[in-house]
Amino acid sequence: MKHANANEPRSPQFNQSLAKAFDLLELFDAQHSELSLSEIAKFSGLSMGSVQRITHTLEQLGYLVKAPASRKYRLGIRLMTLSANYLEADLLVDCANPYLSELSNSCLETVSLTEPCGLDMIYMARFTSRHYIPIHMPVGSSVPMYCSASGRAFLSALxxxxxxxxxxxxxxxxHTPNTITNIDTLSELIRECRLRGVAWNDAEYFxxxxxxxxPIRNAAGLPVAAVHITTPSSRWTLERALEQLAPxxxxxxxAITKAARMRS
Structure with missing residues (x-):
């Protein structure tokens, strides 16, 4: 997870121990679903003593569990309760779901809602196409702002x-041979997205x-989220998607913006 304010000076009230615990949890992903104490120490840069204390505490709280066979640590299911609590309290997700479902039924493709977190966009809701889709992005997954359509949509409203x-x-x-990494080119592309009212990504992340x-905006006109349609290149070209699906x-x-404003 990339944080937009990662380089800002820390407040004296910033709790380093708590930050280390969250940093440790973020080491676990699809490629590192189970980690030993030595691997956690290696990836985190923490001492073995610190790692032992933090993992023991997280295990006692249910946020880490120890796999019986390997004796390695993996994320505990209790983390799902935190995510569920967030989603239940997120007014925007509740407002958006009916419209996301309707859009998915209309275009017969996968439709998602994402919200910004640091330098990434997080999947908050997802209605999957009944047709084959090559990429699975469950709720809670993240994509970088600079090379995702949802991130560019969010940025285009700034x-x-x-x-x-x-x-x-x-x-x-x-991430792929198509990924744009030049800041000037990206800035120009985002300006074009701003003019068209829609952003895009053509095989730049997958x-x-x-x-x-x-983009979805709040009452002040500031971006708070993005809604996006995912289509495989086997069924669509970018040009046809922009022509037929963008409206x-x-x-x-x-509709989501209006509904959210009425309930806020």
Missing amino acids: DDTQVHDYLTACELKA LGDINIAA LLMECAR
């Missing part, structure tokens, strides 16, 4: 200075994956 600040804070990594997205997408984003 001014140029804010966009530049976000892009310079990102680690502009090429090959064979095309996305178009539109439906933009109408969905407007």
